[in-house]
Amino acid sequence: MSATEQIIHPAATVHPIDNLLRADRFPHILCPGCGIGTVIHGYAHAIAASGLSEDRHVCVSGIGCSGRAAGYVNVDSYHSTHGRALPFALGIAVHKPELNVTVISGDGDLTAIGGNHLIHAARRNVNLNVICINNFNYGMTGGQVGPTTPVGAKGSTAPRGAVEQPFNLPYLAKATGAAFVARWTVLHVREFQDAVLRAMNKNGFSFIEVLAPCPTSFGRANNIGDGLHEVEIYRERCVIENGAQNLEELDIDLIDASKPITVGNFVDIDRKPFIE
Amino acid sequence: MSEAESNVRREPMDLAKAQVPVGRVHIISERCKQCNFCINYCPTKVLEYSPETNAKGYHFPLVAAGKETSCVHCRFCDLICPELAIFTTEMTDEDKAEFGIDGS
Numbered sequence: 001m002s003a004t005e006q007i008i009h010p011a012a013t014v015h016p017i018d019n020l021l022r023a024d025r026f027p028h029i030l031c032p033g034c035g036i037g038t039v040i041h042g043y044a045h046a047i048a049a050s051g052l053s054e055d056r057h058v059c060v061s062g063i064g065c066s067g068r069a070a071g072y073v074n075v076d077s078y079h080s081t082h083g084r085a086l087p088f089a090l091g092i093a094v095h096k097p098e099l100n101v102t103v104i105s106g107d108g109d110l111t112a113i114g115g116n117h118l119i120h121a122a123r124r125n126v127n128l129n130v131i132c133i134n135n136f137n138y139g140m141t142g143g144q145v146g147p148t149t150p151v152g153a154k155g156s157t158a159p160r161g162a163v164e165q166p167f168n169l170p171y172l173a174k175a176t177g178a179a180f181v182a183r184w185t186v187l188h189v190r191e192f193q194d195a196v197l198r199a200m201n202k203n204g205f206s207f208i209e210v211l212a213p214c215p216t217s218f219g220r221a222n223n224i225g226d227g228l229h230e231v232e233i234y235r236e237r238c239v240i241e242n243g244a245q246n247l248e249e250l251d252i253d254l255i256d257a258s259k260p261i262t263v264g265n266f267v268d269i270d271r272k273p274f275i276e
Numbered sequence: 277m278s279e280a281e282s283n284v285r286r287e288p289m290d291l292a293k294a295q296v297p298v299g300r301v302h303i304i305s306e307r308c309k310q311c312n313f314c315i316n317y318c319p320t321k322v323l324e325y326s327p328e329t330n331a332k333g334y335h336f337p338l339v340a341a342g343k344e345t346s347c348v349h350c351r352f353c354d355l356i357c358p359e360l361a362i363f364t365t366e367m368t369d370e371d372k373a374e375f376g377i378d379g380s
Contacts, residue, residue: 012302015360027332027359032309037358045355189355228312 020044020054022074029068033219033227035186035212039133040069042189043104046196047075050100058101060089062114065140065214066106066133083113086121086128093127097275100200102129107148108138111167115147122176122205126274129199129206132169135214136254143217152255154221169209171247174267179204181267183250185211185234188263195265203273211252211261222254237261299349299364300371301339307361308336314353314362320346323353337362345375 015023021044030036047057059077061070062085070077080088085105093101103110110118110132121128137155138144145155145162148169152161173181180202184192192210199206213219213230224230233254242264244250253259288294301322308330315323315337323337330336339347347364354363367377 012304012363015304015363017360021360023360027307027309027361030358032334033311034358037360038356041355041357041360186358187356189352193355226312228316231313 017041017044017048020047020074022072025072028072030065031214031216031227033213033215033230034065035135035210035214035227035231036066036069036133038186038189039066039104039131039192039210039212040072042193043069043102043131043196044073045193046200047073049193049197050200052100052200056098056100058089058092058099060085060092060101060103062103062105062109063140064106064109064138065135066104067109069104069133083109083115083117085109086114086117086130089128090117090121090124090126094275097127100129101127102131102196102200104131104133106139107132107134107136107167107169108146111169111172112147119172119176122173122178122207124274125177125179125204125271127203127205129196129202130208131196132207132209133212134169134209135212135218136252137214137218137221139214139217143214143221148252150252150254152253153218155218156221166251168248168251169207170250170266173207173209174247177205177271178207178267179269179271179273180206180208180265181247182207182265183209183211183263185231185238185261185263186213187231187234187238188240191240191263198265198268202268204271211263234261238263240264242266297349298345298367298372298377299347299351300367301347301353301362301364303337304361305330305336306332307359308334309359309361310334310336311358313356313358317352317356319350319352320348322347345377 057075061067063082143156145158149162182195213227215227239260250262322343324340325335326338
């Protein structure tokens with residue numbers, strides 16, 4: 001069937017969720033097979049499901065591919081400097097507690113240059129929703145090894161494989177005091193949206209790690225052909241374990257195919273929030 | 277069905293009443309970047325690549341010939357699409373009349 005014959009399925013021009021996104025900027029800048037678009041999409045659905053008006057939502061992002069997220073959502077959004085998305089969002093959340101502030105940023109921005117801000121925002125239990133898009137490397141700058149690159153995975157600065165122990169982000173977030181901790185992949189679209197919604201309704205620091213494919217940088221260095229191939233790895237090896245207690249054992253090993261990748265909503269506790 | 281067979285095959289009690297929704301696929305072809313997520317993860321394999329390309333040179337998905345009424349409106353293609361280039365709607369009565377489905 002050719003496109004000209006597509007009378008029975010006429011070409012649409014507007015997506016139903018376009019009113020929450022800056023659709024005039026689409027198609028976006030991200031590579032084919034990248035998972036960040038799916039995360040932005042899920043965040044938009046969570047805004048729609050939250051019941052709050054768009055004026056009550058704020059999106060803050062840092063620098064990197066994931067930092068582009070703030071430019072594509074049609075709520076008040078800020079594209080802050082590298083690593084400083086969390087202190088910027090903390091200022092908004094403290095000054096206007098009625099707002100629902102979400103930080104969407106990458107693993108390099110949040111845990112490398114912004115690592116100290118992450119642990120201290122979690123320690124203070126500020127009412128923020130942090131969506132950390134983990135693609136296991138510094139994608140925008142050419143695939144350098146970052147603090148989440150699994151041991152043995154290759155990058156442009158580690159052609160023989162990374163040798164450093166990576167961060168286990170759910171364990172880090174739990175240990176520093178986050179009230180809600182989850183890990184999902186871009187394949188778990190509905191679970192991810194539910195987790196974002198729970199984070200929005202939580203009065204406290206919520207941390208959601210999303211594993212996203214990066215075919216251009218991480219995939220090419222590690223013989224992962226395209227985005228679909230990496231998502232297939234998640235599909236084959238992900239194990240859902242909600243409320244898992246052994247977060248210290250949930251390291252991600254992308255090289256050893258026998259090791260499962262545990263996902264789920266791990267922590268949901270009530271702690272004294274920064275602002276009551 | 278013999279009695280021995282009925283002991284091993286158990287059917288849901290509301291199987292006769294349960295209705296499978298019929299979905300209609302809408303594709304915004306100019307946004308597609310050919311990541312293959314929708315085609316690969318469609319549970320009823322409704323989609324296939326188009327022979328044509330969009331303005332950026334990507335082969336966008338199309339409803340395969342003969343699969344026009346196979347979509348079950350699970351919305352997974354919509355939710356996983358990183359480009360927001362595809363979505364499904366449940367067929368209205370007019371849609372069903374157009375596709376020749378018994379509108380019940």
